[in-house]
Amino acid sequence: MRSYLLAAQGETEESIEQTLNVFEKWKDTTFKWLTDSATWELLFINTVKILLIVVLTRIAIKVVHRMINHAMSAKEQSRVTVNPRRLVTVGKLLKNVTSLAMNFIMIMFILSVFHINLAPLLAGAGVIGLAIGFGAQSLVKDVMTGFFIIFEDQFAVGDVIKVGQFQGTVEMIGLRSTRIHSWTGEVFIIPNGNITDVTNFSLNNSIAVVDISIAYEENIEKATEVMKNTLADMPERDDNVVNVPQVLGVQQLGASEIIIRIITECRPSTQASVARHINKELKKALDEHGIEIPYPRVVTLHRQEQGGINYGA
Known part of the structure; x- marks a missing residue:
């Protein structure tokens, strides 16, 4: 029994010593990594690259948004008759699409700064996107319906419409849903795929x-x-x-x-x-002009003793 306890104590001391050695190695490695000038230089360079990517992306988004606004203004001032409601809606949709695309590209560039291989990531994203496309049929339906709403000019931002039991002013037409603000203050968010029958009160007088x-x-x-x-x-x-x-x-x-x-x-x-x-x-x-607007009246009949009738109001 004593020999067994001594053996167990020896194994415990040996494991503790191994743990301390691993900790000492990790501490030495971390200290060398932190005190190495190349580490800080690489960290500074990567930080500057990421900041430049973010700033350039924001500038590119603002430039594209201004180009879209300029194109919409030129289209509105042209001789061709264009519905201004449709221009506003298409402009907002184009801005949303460009913002999503540029932010995705920005994330890809940031990952490349850390030397992450993007080819398997993009291939996996494509497969996942295909699987999601098959599984999320309602999402695809919402997006397709949103495009057809804008393409056919069924309604636009600022229109007063009625969709089912919801009625109000259209605040936003997105890729997936439409937001309606009622005159009593409620905000209805309706998936585009659920919009089947629409009554538009803003097209004609x-x-x-x-x-x-x-x-x-x-x-x-x-x-x-x-x-x-x-x-x-x-x-x-x-x-x-x-x-x-x-x-x-x-x-x-x-x-x-x-x-x-x-x-x-x-x-x-x-x-x-x-x-x-x-x-x-x-x-x-x-x-x-003394013209009377009617109000409810009651006419009463009073019977007299001789059999005559007295009318009164």
Whole structure:
């Protein structure tokens, strides 16, 4: 038993000694590496190379972005009719693509500074990319749909659109998704592959429809004439109104009112504000001319003892 303990103690001391020797060798190697001027020189050179690569990449990205802006401006000022919404969208898409490509090239150059063989890396990236392409079919669908949205000019940045139950202003069209900002503040991020049915409210002028009610006791011709005179100069007072509003006439005979319909052509997506403006102006005009806007009434009948009927309101 004693001999066994002595042997175990000897093995422990030997392993400790080997560990100390390895540590001493590592410490000597590290000290030599840190005190070697060639190490610091190589580290300084590599740092300068990396900084130069990053700076040159940023400068190249800014130059390409300015070239894209210049090309979009020249295209917009040319004689050929071009949709400015499409130019903005295409410009943003080109900037995103160039930024991604140049950042990828920058990473490749930085890896080459550390003498990493890029050929196997690129080959492996190609194989992985092919596998991802087969596996991520939804991603490919999103990207392809995004290109077709821009190519066919279905909608662009700044348009007011409705996609399914989501409605708002388009803030961004990316390679994979579209961002919509609603008028109540919500931001919807929709994958392009899920965009099937789109309603675009910004391509053509809108029509504002306003129904005004007057009492049965009022003169229809007089009310119509007041409305026409009030709205005659509406395009001068409201920049959103394109043409003079039209008073179509009696739209409906209600239970206690006569409904007169007015329509007007206005700029895209401004029909709500134009309708509110028309309602405000017509309310003032009807009050000034003493034309009554109806309200609910109750008529009561009082039976007398002789059998006659007394009407009261």
